[in-house]
Amino acid sequence: MDKLIIEGGVPLRGRIRVSGSKNAALPILMACLLAETPVRLANVPRLRDIRTTLKLLNILGCESEFEENVVRAQVVLLKPEAPYDLVKTMRASVLCLGPLLALLGEARVALPGGCAIGARPVDLHLKALERMGAAFELTSGYILGHCKKLKGAHITFDFPTVGGTENLLMAASLAEGETVLENAAREPEVADLANFLNACGAKISGQGTSVIHIQGVSSLHGCEYRVMPDRIEAGTFLVAAPITGGELEILDCPFQELDALVYKLREMGVWVQEDGERVIVRRDGELTGVDVTTQPHPGFPTDMQAQIMALMCVAKGAGSIQEKIFENRFMHVLELVRLGANIKLKDRTAVVRGVPKLVGAPVMASDLRASASLVLAGLAAEGTTEVQRIYHLDRGYENIEAKLSAVGARIRRAPE
Structure with missing residues (x-):
């Protein structure tokens, strides 16, 4: 069984291509x-x-x-x-x-x-x-x-x-x-x-x-x-740029299928723009917390709930996330808290208050999208984060450590 070791704090910059869905x-x-x-x-x-x-x-x-x-x-x-x-x-x-x-x-x-x-x-x-x-x-x-x-x-x-x-x-x-x-x-x-x-x-x-x-x-x-490009992988990369303070050009991005996510990212202070065959994304000043409710498409996708939560962990102020699709989809909350996040959970709502910085720690993935949120948080955190049980991640992301390494992330795979 493998784990990912991430040395955080590096802004991601460059081009990254989305795989098939x-x-x-x-x-x-x-x-x-x-x-x-x-x-x-x-x-x-x-x-x-x-x-x-x-x-x-x-x-x-x-x-x-x-x-x-x-x-x-x-x-x-x-x-x-x-x-x-x-x-x-x-x-x-x-x-x-x-x-x-x-x-x-x-x-x-x-x-x-x-x-x-x-x-x-x-x-x-x-x-x-x-x-x-x-x-x-x-x-x-x-x-x-x-x-x-x-x-x-x-x-x-x-x-x-x-x-x-x-x-x-x-x-x-x-x-x-x-x-x-x-x-x-x-x-x-x-x-x-x-x-x-x-x-x-x-x-x-x-x-x-x-x-x-x-x-x-x-x-x-x-x-x-x-097969169409993977909108959830694309959405994960749309979060990776602002959470690290970097800028990414995302290729093969199904931009029209990401309206609900893009709307919330812009509300948070993220600059996102479609430019021909690429989508450019970067932090545009200070991030602020927002309120999110997951819904069936075309609403906010439940598969992006964990990732936007990671971004809200480093935003100014507070926001809430209400999960209306799956009742057990907050298992990443305690792991984000291990990295220094301030999240209060009640029933199917999480209240996230941004903190000045996250700090690396060992964390354990509970499911596919939780894995992605922990990788994103690790990229933003100060110090070393080890994400264990990444077999979940391998179910939904193709060569994610190679793609992230190519745009500046200090991330590597190792046996647990």
């Missing part, structure tokens, strides 16, 4: 199960979750190659079971449920794992698929699903679930008739999946809005497709 690539990889001919995906990030997904696809009967951020995938002989040994490490594994039901009429999928940031039940997925004609039972830690043929339905989600919307997009693409999804997730990664499916011959419209229409087709074919 993990949260877009994972459902798109699952959707490769639906294609009858080969798929070629570009801009796929080299991450642990991606490799786990490729192992799962291989078990399900889809052979793949992964080289230089390009995945080539081809279904050979589809099988209905996603075993616990793989699914337990990664939440997105449940996304094979829709494709398996659509193609085979049966699925045996282990209940998923992933970061321990709160309950993320799959009941919304199952209730929606039941409307399309599937039946389920839960036994021995597995979801057992079966159907004769999925049929289009009018489905209104109780909550705009990202995974549920993605599962239904895949299942409905090969269902009989039209499916309408209301209160659908509007995240850019959902739209990227829909765009990929359309490139494979699906008939989907309305992606990026709360109402999506899917007209089922008899089959899908392979295609060449480029």
